[in-house]
Amino acid sequence: CSEFRMLQKSTDWQGKYQAALAYYEEGEYYKASVLLDQVLPIIKGTVDGEKASFYRAYAYYHQEQYILSASYFGEFARVYSRSDWAVESAYMEAYSLYLQSPDYNLDQTSTYKAIDAFQIFLNRNPYTDYTDKANEMINEMQQKLEKKAFENAKQYHKLERWEAARVAFETFEKDFPDSKLNEDVMFLAIDSEYSYAKQSIRAKQKERFGKTIELYQELVDEYPNSKFIKQAEKYYIDSVEQIDKLSNRS
């Protein structure tokens, strides 16, 4: 029997607790977390209980078990709201969630959770050393969400599903009004609608070239010096001509 196994089976919770702290200091986070999980229900409500639950959260954090660490940091911050570690713990809850947030092209459920957690943290603790870092991470995650929406809209464009692309780009503008990507987005929306109109049946063309013109005007109002102006203008001119032709024919 190893020492750790003996400790696991022992009923001497004081000994377990001390050993857990010792393991923690030595960087043996797995062993520390196992022992702390065992002693916590017993020493809850004592001074040791506070320390133990804070250390447990960190033990899981160091094991990169961010789902658990987020939950334990959160619990600590709520139960021991007057503790010296409460602010740090609340921050670490959000930070654990942030570390779980995956690449933009995967499910972003944890990103949304992390943003919410940072936002709540900032609302409750507006002036701490963590404020700048928290804001930075919120921004980073916002940009990730922007990139996700942008890339997905662009995929419709690539797949030549023009209507879907145009709707997705327009939705992007509504969802992220101050995004830096909006210039590209507005141009791609024109490009999509123009291509859509081009390959439509005659009965639908007038409406769709009309929509192209509308989108072009929006771009000109918003970005008069856009790098896309030249190309967009071509679409505009052709759309006007096409509408002319269609009107003369009917």
Add this chain to the structure above:
Amino acid sequence: ENTVRINYSNPKEYTIAEIQVVGAEYLDHIALTSISGLKVGDKVKIPGDDITQAIKKLWKQGLIGNVEIYATKVEGSNIYLTIELTERPRLSRFNFHGITKSEESDLREKINLIRGRVMTDAIIKNSELTVKKYFYEKGFLNTQVDIRYSQDSIISNSVMLDIDIEKNRKVKIRNVNFVGNENFPEMKLKGKMKNTGERPRFKIAGALIATGINALKPKDKRVKIKDEEDTAWYSLTKPLINLVIENVKLNVFKSSKFVEEKYKEDKEALIAFYNSKGYRDAYIAEDTIVTIDENSVDIDIRIVPGQQYFFREITWTGNFIHDDRTLDQILGVERGDIYNMESLDKKLNYNPNGPDISSLYMDNGYLFFSVNPVEVKIEGDSIDVEMRIYEGAQATIRKVYVTGNDRTNDHVIMRELRTLPGQKFSRSELIRTQRELSQLGYFNPETVSPNPIPNPVDETVDIEWSLEERPSDQIELSGGWGGSFGFVGTLGLTFNNFSLRNLTHFDKWRPLPVGDGQKLSLRLQANGRQFQSYSISFSEPWLGGKKPKSFGVSYNYSVQRSLNPYNRREILGSMQVTGVTVSLGQRLKWPDDYFTLSNAVSYTNYNLYRFGQSLGFDEGTGIANNFTFTTTLSRNSVDSPMYPRNGSSISLSLALTPPYSLFNDLDYQSASNNDRYKWVEYHKWMFDAKYYMQLAGNLVLSARAHMGYLGSYQSTTGIGPFERFQLGGDGLTGSNFLLGNDIIGLRGYDNNSITPTETVNGNVIRGGTLYNKFVFELRYPVSLNPSATIYVLSFAEAGNNWLDFTEYNPNNLYTSAGAGVRIFMPAFGLLGIDWGYGFDPDPSNPNGSASGGQIHFSIGQTLR
């Protein structure tokens, strides 16, 4: 003694000057104060929320029995607070007595007893109720629970619980009697009570004797069995039937335990059954549970069925898009039909077996559609129903997104979706996309679900595709005796969701580069120096990401050596085969969008050095080259890859080599094999068709037909030993694939036993140039769980393999029949074992007896 007066109508703010904790002997005062969230120096409003919160926080810890916070003193704006609490002992452990191990482990999960928590009376009472409920559900209605607690000597201030349970005997149902039922046979009603069955009984022997004795008695003393009609038939059969019904109850699947909750459900089912037959007002007037003895009860149910009703007028209101006639047709309810709301509801909202009113609207974007049938007039037994329709606006899809994909990248999923932003919402597109996502193989097919989230304000809808990833990689690790090679070890790895571009980004490995929907397979097979085979293949289903054009490339190399049998080191001869294939495929839109066309170019080089007579080379040494172009047209509408129930797949392929013999001056009649096979030439046609049909429930019939033909451009060139067909056995490609032969299974016969041979220029060539095979299979699933799909099958099949067209006779086939089982596990692929009986004698012994029973193993999906 609380001397402080607090004005409840006028809250006032105080500063906490002191917090005292009273009554805590084992708990720490500082910690308690800290948990309460109150701190000296804080400003609190009294009366106010802060104190309530503090009490709540303390209470929530489950540490204390009772808590009270009061002010002991007020000095100006300073307040002195006291937290008074009563400590409770903690629960250190608990034991069950009087039940089995498995019951105990079930209960430990259900019972909400946490060791280390403070004990309260409520916890004890709840535990008792939990235990009782658990056993009631199992039919132990007389369960007694007694909970004792005692000091635990090891941990201070804690108690242990002993839970004594006496289950007593199960209460079973003896008879279910229906009173007032004149409309349906009693058996039918009992059948509707799915969970309340009668106890099995088999007392017919005793009853027969009693009847016999009864019959022997003088006529006036006989006990009348039942009022019987006086016909010969009746007098003979009726008593017999009654006898059986009363005394035999073979109750295998139904539980006869009495469980209150299930019984309630069954009563509802009973009423639902009456309703569905037009008895709209049916109700259970009373039901009595009669205790017969301590372990059995009778149930008497008195049903008042009321009147049977019929539909009279059905009118539609609120429909502008579809007219009454269209709606009537779909509803299919005629004047005078039995009034059945249940089936009406199906036709209105969701009909799995045909069209319904909702899909008529919802497939065209009317997501906000609703229909509400209202009974407007009831006269005698006739009911007029008005269908109130709200058509609403056509919803346009705004956003489409995916959740739950923690391995597979968005673009791999998004490109498969048929629900696109800007389109009108359509339920049938939703269902088709759901099916296609399940077929990708990356997600648990049972949990692929679309969640439409309507935004009534702007008449749009967002669609969330919620997915659950499942492992899709496969590993094959096997060793076995491979004929003349002795032990052959195989290692195969298939990554079905590979990502080539992340190969160099180690931070994105999970644990390999995954998520782009590409497929990478590696396979190594070797037995040391004598035989080795390596292959690697890669495919990308959407080349360039723009169109569903698949691209594949593969390379294989294998070598077979003959070694000096004395030292096993010296190489006496060898055959090396090297091949490369590049293929491109695309989905077609015409004739319909289930079609695929794919083209491939492949090159194989055979390099022989003093290697036997198989190709008839001079001294067994020479080189053969095989360059082919293959085109395949296929259509696949099979509904599920693992256990198909419906749909078909058809594939026709043609492989061509360049017609060298037209251009070179070689005299094929007299040339040596070295020259004849330098550039191999042939054309090869393959046809495969599979059809699946759901017979009943999950019982599926699968029918297959396979044909192949290998021909030459000119009769003078002859057909070489390459690419021929070998039939019989399990169909597994062993080590015989070196000449590109097609190994086709035929269960009930030895491997490759139905393979004709011919001698050309003194050289023996094995393999037919024309084959037919037909299979009928009946399949039934044992488990459809995606982590282990298991089904059993029985089959009848027939096939033959001929040397050339002149011998071809589709009526002369080798037949067999048998049964088997298939197991699919995501990590190992499909594994199977079959027993087949061959009805015809083996070709090697044409006048012998039937081939007889054979056992076949299979790995992977067999193509043919």
